[in-house]
Amino acid sequence: MASAPQNKIAIVYDYDLTLSPLYMQDDVLFPHFGIDPKQFWLQCNALVEEEGYDNELAYLKVILDYLDIDRPTNRDLEELGAKLHFSPGVPGFFDELNGVLTDQHRIAGVEVEHYIVSSGLKALLDGSRLAPQVKAIFGCEFAEGSNGAIAFPRRVISHTTKTQYLFRINKGMLDHRDDVNDHMPAEQRPVPFENMIYVGDGPTDVPCFTLMKRYGGHAIAVYNPNDGSGKSFRKCFQLAAHAERVKHIAPSDFRGGSHLRMLLDEMVTEVADRITRRMRDDREDGRVRAPGY
Template identity: 65%
Template sequence: MAAPQNTIALVYDYDQTLSPNYMQDDVLFPKFGINPAQFWDKCNSLVHEQKWDGELAYMKCLLDYLGMDRVTNDMLSELGAGMQFFPGLPELFEDLPKASLRPEHHIAGIKMEHYIISSGLKALLDGSKLKPFVKEMFGCEFGEDSEGLISFPKRVISHTTKTQFLFRINKGLLRYDQDVNDHMPAEQRPIPFHNMVYVGDGPTDVPCFTVLERNGGHGIAVYNPEDPTKKSFRKCYQLCTHAKRVQHIAPADYREGSHLWLLLSQMVTEMADKIMLTRTEELDRSTVAAPKF
């Protein structure tokens, strides 16, 4: 029997998508007196001169800088409470479903879920004000030693491995003890790609944009309208106009009535309507008329 497939998933990158700041710059560097320019210079040196993967480079640098501070994952989560977001967050997570799903959608069991896939630190996300509103958050993680101190990268999520988590959402396999490579027929997957929207800010989101674009989903590239350099806008413009990775770009303003809000709301409503139409068509095809006298 086919899965109901009545869930709509909104999936977000974090840094410069939900927040104007990198999460490390926002709360971690000020707490431990780390100079951001020096930190990122060291990361970039590992990447460009020694050919490190970018995410492993920044996690190594974090361990180097925090080595004397006896940091735990719980300490990182406490810092996450101070992370700042673009306007309209976290309110959108509760308000958008109310504005986008009509009573008949709710009666039909259609619902919306939110997910975050980030190359940032999951421990910071776990302590953030977004946590109560998000079904699952995926991010890089540190393991801990026998004293409970962060000791080594436990999990690293790069821009290419982000797509694994789209498939986890697609298949409903959110736990790491569930093998995302297990075969699952399309009709058994609880959230089809065409019921997903991915929101990101730049080239590191291209693999996720591509997966959804090829499978009937939606992508939105967002930019910081307060960026004086306009670099944030140019990244999105390139993704849309020249690279054809997304059909929509919008300022990262999540307040009700904004361009981004209207895009998300319309996409959700249309997906909900399509779910109901598909059910009606399936019922019509499977119904056999009774004999007439």
């Protein structure tokens, strides 16, 4: 079987505290339904600590409990997602990053693709201004009951299962019906890990940071520069200075000229240059030279 072109660059983002300074629940879900955030998270923590729930299943259960008699449809959640707030520069930077590619890169067929992998609600992100800008969104999902209202978790993405979606991107298996565990030779995978950049905000992204480090990809940990407590910065500093999970940390500011954007611009350029050189070398290696006289 022929090898894949491998000319795509995939930038994968966490959502909460990465593309947004807020958790999506705090941003739009709780205000809309009149939910007290403090009480909500106390109930989630009780399920985790006292009953052994996974964190993500706990918050999905508490959402269903709170909205017991007035549950929305997934379409309602998508409409609510239109109100989400983002970090500076989002979503405009998605298109701007494509401008980093040179004519040589484009001639070589290099493309930049964006993905979101979140433990938050996919329906909210599907209805947001981000959806048209990205190749795929992976997040927790609710199935609907016979009356159309959300009824039960259909898909749960935890911080430990996020890495599955990096492998899906790596293999081009974006449909959940595809078995990501199927063997695929490295040369047939459309997005090698060294063509990936992962952007996240902290400890819940450690498995993805680790995967990037192991397989030659890039990773950036971002923090909220407006967090007066310094907690957001410190968790990123620990990941870089002590845990050695990432080489780069930056404020979650995606505007042109920011530290984060300069990192992303350089990483995209570096990967695009490598892809272009490899394709040029492959062409030259395959060229049959005319006999000399």
